[in-house]
Amino acid sequence: MTQAITYWAVVPAAGVGKRMNADRPKQYLELDGKTVIEHSLSRLLQADVFAAISVAISMEDPYWPELGISTHSKIITAAGGKERADSVLSALTAIAAQAADDDWVLVHDAARPCITAADIHRLINELKQDEVGGILALPSHDTLKKTQGQDILGTLDRSHIWRALTPQMFRYGRLKAALSAAAGNPAVTDEASALELQGWQPKIVEGRPDNIKITRPEDLALAQFYLERQIRTTKS
Numbered sequence: 001m002t003q004a005i006t007y008w009a010v011v012p013a014a015g016v017g018k019r020m021n022a023d024r025p026k027q028y029l030e031l032d033g034k035t036v037i038e039h040s041l042s043r044l045l046q047a048d049v050f051a052a053i054s055v056a057i058s059m060e061d062p063y064w065p066e067l068g069i070s071t072h073s074k075i076i077t078a079a080g081g082k083e084r085a086d087s088v089l090s091a092l093t094a095i096a097a098q099a100a101d102d103d104w105v106l107v108h109d110a111a112r113p114c115i116t117a118a119d120i121h122r123l124i125n126e127l128k129q130d131e132v133g134g135i136l137a138l139p140s141h142d143t144l145k146k147t148q149g150q151d152i153l154g155t156l157d158r159s160h161i162w163r164a165l166t167p168q169m170f171r172y173g174r175l176k177a178a179l180s181a182a183a184g185n186p187a188v189t190d191e192a193s194a195l196e197l198q199g200w201q202p203k204i205v206e207g208r209p210d211n212i213k214i215t216r217p218e219d220l221a222l223a224q225f226y227l228e229r230q231i232r233t234t235k236s
């Protein structure tokens with residue numbers, strides 16, 4: 001008998017978010033009456049597909065234990081690492097006893113609170129038969145310039161350029177091996193890049209443009225707008 005495939009979520013949440021210039025890491029800033037990370041985790045729980053969500057938290061983080069959601073039965077807390085990839089690897093290691101190599105893992109940034117269950121389900125449905133897995137992404141609508149200082153060296157062909165979002169969906173065993181092999185490599189800024197370095201070719205699945213990452217102070221107002229609009233459109 002073949003074993004059923006389980007879906008796990010991993011949420012790296014151990015960053016400090018310097019570009020926000022705030023008094024606390026960006027995942028703990030308030031958005032529509034809750035913290036950013038509570039929105040992100042609630043959306044993952046609402047998708048109703050994950051056996052558990054492994055969340056990587058900095059050891060010095062005083063905010064996480066204060067949140068009710070940190071003791072939710074489906075949430076596992078892992079120790080964050082120096083870089084995002086270290087945090088993801090630690091969150092994967094925290095579920096090693098339960099997860100099988102062929103299980104799917106969806107890695108989602110704590111700082112993307114507007115993810116919808118519909119996008120999560122679409123990613124899973126499009127990739128669950130795939131050999132490697134892949135990521136939500138958005139086509140680039142801007143013209144992109146390659147530069148050196150203030151000089152433009154050339155213009156990239158934007159028809160082949162996509163912006164990587166999360167979730168990013170890969171097999172547990174392969175993702176863990178790729179991130180372990182990529183340890184300390186500054187070029188690995190997402191999970192897909194770690195697999196690419198191993199010679200795999202992840203797929204893209206077009207995501208919704210409102211799945212923004214909170215990076216700068218003005219992003220909070222934009223996220224608030226998107227959350228309200230999503231609630232209005234699901235009610236109508």
Ligand code: C5P
Nearest residue numbers: 012013014015081082083084087110111
């Ligand atoms: O800084 P950036 O927005 O790229 O971070 C993306 C996600 O990775 C955030 O949710 C952040 O908390 C997380 N992260 C982490 N460990 C680090 C650095 C970032 O979990 N060392």
